[in-house]
Amino acid sequence: MRLTRAAEYAIRCLIYLSRQGQGRLTSRQEIARQANIPAHFLAKIAQDLAKAGLIEIRQGARGGFILCKDPAAISLLEVVEIMIGEIFLNDCVARPASCKVSYHCAVHRVWIDARDQLRATLRQVSFDQLLSDASCIPVHQETLLDTDDLEATDASGTDRNEPFHERTE
Amino acid sequence: MRLTRAAEYAIRCLIYLSRQGQGRLTSRQEIARQANIPAHFLAKIAQDLAKAGLIEIRQGARGGFILCKDPAAISLLEVVEIMIGEIFLNDCVARPASCKVSYHCAVHRVWIDARDQLRATLRQVSFDQLLSDASCIPVHQETLLDTDDLEATDASGTDRNEPFHERTE
DNA sequence: AATATATGAGACCTTATTAATCTTATTTAT
């Protein structure tokens, strides 16, 4: 009963883009590096986010991602469910057909309530509330030095606390 | 983000045993058949429940499971966490070490809150509240006629829905 | 004591999901 990595990465990606500001283009490589997301994996995640209309993907040289919506208008629930599908906490809620008596079932009702509550909690959180300095990813500080063909150096995330040091080859 | 089948089966098993009443022995086969649980799988699940002290397992001829606690004293949360481990909704809550700034992280706080809320909801539900007629498993159907050679049928239908059955040691 | 009946414990297997990665396009700035 755990969020997937893809969803966590999507949240990190959107936090990063929200900090950049709506409408501003950021390269996939930069996001991958700064938010510590495997670059190729991020490409796939971005496709889901684009399909849902949260970001626009710009191809070609100097391409990247652009946040389409106001961070205040994007809820955490929205992003989570784009990535993992609608939240259900148990099977008989997800597929009522699998449970003949579901409507009357006491257990069923508990899970319905729990689910509704969880979704409400996540729905109340929007991305403008998630931009505080000490968030999951380091605050971007114009590290626009060109690292060319460098893929996200996974490197055990040693740069997560020090996002501002120059990458001296 | 879904409950496992093992946990759903455990809940069904305990509902069945709760209906039988605390202290009353019921064979694994009967529970498996009535609550629609693969019998061998139930054996494995029962071991977890026994280890946690919820049931006692009686081996040998005329063996089976015995509910050790008052259904009112068993919470849904307890059973769920016996089966799937402590509930965490995301990784950085489960393993704070994986997230260097977790204490200050806004996203982290949301998941902490959501988790606490979910656990509180499940904690409030006890098994005596889950015995209503139209629950996930049928109420005491005496359809034990199909399997002839079975004699663990426990003589007559004295298993009414008395929550507090006298302990017949 | 011998036998039949039950479950215990854990190894084993199969399938599904997760988490990436790789490869071959396609698009765009210069």
Add this chain to the structure above:
DNA sequence: ATAAATAAGATTAATAAGGTCTCATATATT
């Protein structure tokens, strides 16, 4: 035209879920 970037989907590796099987052990009955 070329290099720089992402698109899209196939492929792979690792992990977990869900269930099955086998041998061991315990108990009631004869």
